[in-house]
Amino acid sequence: MNNEQFEPQQTPVKGGTGKRLLQYGLLYKKTIIIALIFLIIAVCAEIVGPLIAKRMIDQHISGINQTWYYVEEGTAEAVPYQGQWLVRQDKLETNAAVLGSAEFEQKGLTFTMVQDNGQRTDLTKEELYQFYKPEIKPIIHLSGLYLALLAVSAIFIYIQRLLLQNAANRIVQKLRHDVYAHTQRLPVKYYDHYAAGQIVSRVTNDTEAIRELYVGVIANFSMGIVYIVAIFGAIFVMDTTLGFITLPLIPILLLWIYVYRRYAAKYNRVLRAKLSEINGTVNESIQGMTIIQAFRKEEAMEKEFSELNSYYFKFQNKMLSLNSLTSHNLLNVIRNIIYVVVIVLFFTNQFAEAITVGLLFAYIDYLNRMFNPIVGIVNQLSNLEVARVSAERVFKLMDEPGMEVEEESMPRYRGDVAFNKVSFAYKDKEYVLKDINFAAQQGETIALVGHTGSGKSSILNLLFRFYDIEEGSITIDGVDIRNYSKQQIREHMGIVLQDPFLFTGTIASNVSLNNPDIPRERIEQALKDVGAYDMFMQLPDGLDTIVIEKGSTLSAGQRQLISFARALAYDPAILILDEATASIDTETEAMIQSALDVLKRGRTTFVIAHRLSTIRAADQILVLDRGVIVERGNHDQLMEQQGKYYLMYQLQAGTGAGTVPV
Numbered sequence: 001m002n003n004e005q006f007e008p009q010q011t012p013v014k015g016g017t018g019k020r021l022l023q024y025g026l027l028y029k030k031t032i033i034i035a036l037i038f039l040i041i042a043v044c045a046e047i048v049g050p051l052i053a054k055r056m057i058d059q060h061i062s063g064i065n066q067t068w069y070y071v072e073e074g075t076a077e078a079v080p081y082q083g084q085w086l087v088r089q090d091k092l093e094t095n096a097a098v099l100g101s102a103e104f105e106q107k108g109l110t111f112t113m114v115q116d117n118g119q120r121t122d123l124t125k126e127e128l129y130q131f132y133k134p135e136i137k138p139i140i141h142l143s144g145l146y147l148a149l150l151a152v153s154a155i156f157i158y159i160q161r162l163l164l165q166n167a168a169n170r171i172v173q174k175l176r177h178d179v180y181a182h183t184q185r186l187p188v189k190y191y192d193h194y195a196a197g198q199i200v201s202r203v204t205n206d207t208e209a210i211r212e213l214y215v216g217v218i219a220n221f222s223m224g225i226v227y228i229v230a231i232f233g234a235i236f237v238m239d240t241t242l243g244f245i246t247l248p249l250i251p252i253l254l255l256w257i258y259v260y261r262r263y264a265a266k267y268n269r270v271l272r273a274k275l276s277e278i279n280g281t282v283n284e285s286i287q288g289m290t291i292i293q294a295f296r297k298e299e300a301m302e303k304e305f306s307e308l309n310s311y312y313f314k315f316q317n318k319m320l321s322l323n324s325l326t327s328h329n330l331l332n333v334i335r336n337i338i339y340v341v342v343i344v345l346f347f348t349n350q351f352a353e354a355i356t357v358g359l360l361f362a363y364i365d366y367l368n369r370m371f372n373p374i375v376g377i378v379n380q381l382s383n384l385e386v387a388r389v390s391a392e393r394v395f396k397l398m399d400e401p402g403m404e405v406e407e408e409s410m411p412r413y414r415g416d417v418a419f420n421k422v423s424f425a426y427k428d429k430e431y432v433l434k435d436i437n438f439a440a441q442q443g444e445t446i447a448l449v450g451h452t453g454s455g456k457s458s459i460l461n462l463l464f465r466f467y468d469i470e471e472g473s474i475t476i477d478g479v480d481i482r483n484y485s486k487q488q489i490r491e492h493m494g495i496v497l498q499d500p501f502l503f504t505g506t507i508a509s510n511v512s513l514n515n516p517d518i519p520r521e522r523i524e525q526a527l528k529d530v531g532a533y534d535m536f537m538q539l540p541d542g543l544d545t546i547v548i549e550k551g552s553t554l555s556a557g558q559r560q561l562i563s564f565a566r567a568l569a570y571d572p573a574i575l576i577l578d579e580a581t582a583s584i585d586t587e588t589e590a591m592i593q594s595a596l597d598v599l600k601r602g603r604t605t606f607v608i609a610h611r612l613s614t615i616r617a618a619d620q621i622l623v624l625d626r627g628v629i630v631e632r633g634n635h636d637q638l639m640e641q642q643g644k645y646y647l648m649y650q651l652q653a654g655t656g657a658g659t660v661p662v
Helices: 017-026 029-065 125-185 188-192 196-238 240-246 249-287 289-294 298-325 328-347 357-379 381-398 456-463 486-491 507-512 520-529 533-537 556-569 586-599 635-641 644-653
Strands: 068-071 079-081 084-088 100-107 110-115 120-122 417-427 430-440 445-450 471-476 493-496 574-578 604-608 620-625 628-633
Touching (some): 017 029, 017 196, 029 100, 029 196, 196 240, 196 357, 240 328, 249 298, 357 381, 417 456, 456 604, 507 520, 507 556, 520 556, 620 635, 628 635, 628 644
Parallel strands (some): 493 574
Antiparallel strands (some): 068 100, 079 084, 100 110
């Protein structure tokens, strides 16, 4: 039931997963480059903030703690104090006359002036204000600049995210379109080995995981890398020693990513494979719910699903443990260790006079800012691994050999079909057809009969090129069908299956399959030709009656009649009826039999039928047994031979003339 089993080591898809994801990203490289430029501008604007704060603290707030010099009245930048004038050390002009010096000591909110002669005087609020007054205007200007830079950063970050996520959505839209388009190119035999839910999981769940790669992972990684590089640059510009103290964060982060990916990749492969199997099981259960309930298999199906679910739960817990172990809490520990080291060095004066309060504030601010993008990167590691494994699965599907869908048409052929020494095996050397030879002329009806597994459907599969032969040749109008594309061959073929498939839409759209070349008049005529027009017109909405998935609201006979009309609306040169009347009651069959007799004229018709009474008028009847044509001829000829066909016909007629394995 579940064909897609987990393989610990999957063969890498050709071209490399990362390279192919990059190729999709390059489709919108202009948008991405513009977004990255906007990101760099935003980060630079934001990174200037702590430098402004450092300047405000060191020069305008803590500057009072520098040495002050008594100068003459009128000296630039001088501050009045008790009839005297003082200038701060960093503002003192080189040619100014110095009359003395003083320093400030601060205890709580009390400031004390200490003269160079040792005299100490506590300052009143009014006196203290005089020393801070010249700094108010620069502080306001710097604060305004800081707010302006924050606004610029916010605007550019918004535009950057908008551009990047728009590009990401377009990339995944293109990828999902390519994956779905490739499913249309895959041969029918591919779908024989996979449950529908497993393929659906790749087109939906796996591409959605890849979307998160472009929308979340790349956005966070690009932003994080730009932030980290910019902040490290700013720290080294402020103080080289602090830069080297912080530098070990880079190898720690790289080691962290390496260890996480090593284990996460293994777990995610299991999770994606099992999720695909779960989807396949659910899809299969829904499709076969009638059988499940009819045979009371609810508990068995629930048990099977529970086993898959438990296995999935087990590995989800492993991923949870891994994520918890390598969560951002570990980053907080590392950050706090760096804080302790820097603060201890600061208070033990290991930095001499190089580290100021403003520099320490800016460094801690930068460190906090740097850890936010690092946390963002770490939190996206799980999404990165999920996306990478999902991409492997998607590209593995896309690497399956497919056929190009060609739009080029070919003129309608006559329909003369010939099989020449055709042998075919679905598996190596296990032949289901052996040395098949026959010819069908335009307008002839060829009936294929035989027991189950005799090769009847295989002949039609080869004619439709659902599978390609390796031995012999099949020709249409004398030309090997391999000389045409599969789409060109099928353009003038029509098929009606035993179990017709209807799509969500209307009765009319199911006849035309939304082909703009088939007008409403031809749809109506096709339904009239099969005798179904009046039946469907009695419905409330007529031919516009809504048909849900698989046409479950219609009877089996109604679905089959729509399938007949669909084939006829396309006016095929070759018409194939594969057990087409098996689901139709005797009355309905009689209704369309006369119409079919008319519609077969001018067309080469192949009929597979177990109900032998429906093929009495066939021009040729081929009797197959274990992949070999054992009898051929029309009905009367085969009855005269009294072989396998005679026995089958007598058995169905109820005469009891003999038995035959059917």
